[in-house]
Amino acid sequence: MEEYYILIAITLFVVLIVLKGIKQVPQGQAIIIERLGRYVRTLESGINFIIPFLDKKRVVKHLNYKQEGLSPYCVDLREQVYDIPSQSVITRDNINLTVDTLIFYQIIEPHKALYEISDLIMAIRELSRTTMRNVFGEMDLDTSLSSRDTINQKLRGILDEATDKWGVKILRVEIQDIVPPSDLKEDMERQMRAERTRRQEVTIAEGKKQAAILEAEGNKQSLILNAQGEAESRIMKAEAIKSEKILLAEGEAESIRLVQLAKAVGLDAVRKVYAEQEGANNLLMTEVLRSQNEIAKDIANGSSQKIFLPTELAGLFGSIKGIQELLSMRDAIPKSVSKE
Template sequence: MDGFPIGLVLFALLVVFVIAGLGKTIRIVPQARAGIVERFGKYKATLPAGLNVVVPFVDKVRYMIDLREQVVSFPPQPVITEDNLVVSIDTVIYFQVTDPIAATYEIANYIQAVEQLTMTTLRNIVGGMDLEQTLTSREEINSGLRGVLDEATGKWGIRVNRVEIKGIDPPPSIKDAMEKQMRADRDKRALILTAEGQRQSAILTAEGNKQSAILNAEGDRESQILRAQADRESQILRAQGEGQAIQTVFQAIHDGRPDQSLLAYQYLQMMPQIAKGDANKVWIVPSEIGKALEGLGSTMNSLKGIPDDVDGPAKRVDMGPASLDVAEIESEQKEALARAHDEVAAAIAAAEASTTTPTGTPVTRNAPGDTPPAGDPGEPPAQ
């Protein structure tokens, strides 16, 4: 009974020892990781990803190295340019561990080493550039940093894949000066564009006014020509119409064979018309109006060509039918217009064919269809 508990305890201790030994023997390494195994403080092996077996209590996994690409952002660092201006530059490094053994035993802290190397290299590169070149040469700075870092970190088992500059911040005074310069440049370009636009507008406006003046002048010239031609034709037609009216009235008077009583009647009809004048304020009718009319008749009797009495019945002037058909009126109007056009053309031809005598008196050739005058215009018509 006394030995049973002791054996149970020993068995339990043996089971615990075996479990602990198995725990120290089996090592599971995650994907994209590498385990550095040391035996009694000395490098023994590198464990790949997966299930690995080591000697318990003899081998020890000292470091677990991440083989993935890593990104490290460094805080802004003051850098002096060639023109003695201090700018703050912050960078981002993309690197990857390619040799876990070198990254473990060649350097104590490779991230800190990369940061310090980036700072010194950045100062060397930017120190040979002025501010404007620094602000516009990011790609050149990135290439220079990458080349130096890749060459220096190769022996540490690290490969620098990419270097990026996050920002370059000049001093506040330089920022204000740059903003003023950019604002002045923008104002200058705006003024230049405005002036060019005004010039183009003035040129187009002047060209438009020129074309408008030319067209207005041409229109005025053509309208004056057409108006003159219309006035000439209208005067010719009016003169011909007045001539025809005079001939018609004169012929009607001779055909009617007027006497002294008709002239006295016409005189009486004209007296009210004379009294209608604006300047005639007072009109005196003589008491001897009859004697005045007799005297007027006796005076008119002495005129040639107007007899006291006429023989036979008076000849009436044919005034045409009382009403005409609309079609007949239109046809007559068309015929009258055609005759007027022909007469205007004949008058124009006669005016163009007119010549001047050596003494300076104009002589006009008779147009076709015109009746030559009977005698001297200054002499009275023959009886």
């Protein structure tokens, strides 16, 4: 019976030892294990086994910044936000500014955060303050107020490099607010109002300038179009005058041609008459030719549709006609009669 109780006791002892060696770690957390006072390993999330009585969990609550409800033996591996208290910095142009900053960090290697630095949170706070003083000390007021992104990047790079040996990753640095002194703030507000007034005046002046330019362009286009219209009008008038002169010249040329043609025809007729009638009516034919030239000129010019002959010339034509009839009668008398 006693052996039975001893066996039960041994079994219970073994079960207790086994249960004591099983450690369950929640997701996003880690546990530091020491064996006889020396760091052995880091337990990750899930079921882990340790050697009871030899392995011991290390208290790490000082690594967790304001994490309530978290076991003092677990290191929070999630991203954490650290609100750096407002601090005073001096710019390159000796302006005192109050800066409020947020730091987003994450513990990557818990054993380094525990053994490489005695107080991780205080180290991050003091390091960020010193770094901000150095960064703002290299900038003047205007650059400090207008270059927050640049300042954030510089702070993050410097802090991340310094905290790397502590097993911490600086993810982001955000400047919440930059507050200048009250008197300087009033001066800046007045300057901003003056700047807004200046921009308004510049905008109005630019509008007037554009309006004047557009009006001048319109006047210029109007003058150009008017000049083009006048030029085209003068060209059309010149073309009309040119056409008129050409027509008049062609008419005169045609008139001269007709006169010359009439003269030529008259001369041919005179030559023909001279050939047929030997000398009797030469003088008469000369007068006829002169009258014919005058008649041809009148016909060519179109100045008269009626022809008036001089009285002497009409009588002369009658004498010619009579002489022609006598000559015809003489030619008709037989040769025998004439011999008698």
